[in-house]
Amino acid sequence: IANVASPMGVVDVIYGALLTLVAVAIMHRVGPRWPALLVPVIVNGFGVPVELALILHLPFWPSVAWVSLGEAAVLLTVGMILLGAIRRGVWRLPHG
16 A cells, blocks of 8 residues: 555556565465564565665665665564464454
């Protein structure tokens, strides 16, 4: 949803959705354990800087550092809260 307002336009919407799909597919394989929270940090931490380097000509490695840090901050706070709720049975994952 956030990608819709991106100055990079439709490319960011499609590429962002693809990165999210890859991250979710890997997270599904890992399961509801804390290592699954690292998957989006890694996928987006390296995927988004590729887009930033190609379109906005930003330096790759500093972008990796900042994007990964942002992802980690969100996922390791909100993600740990949700993971705790799942473990306590407050919120259940669908079985499929």
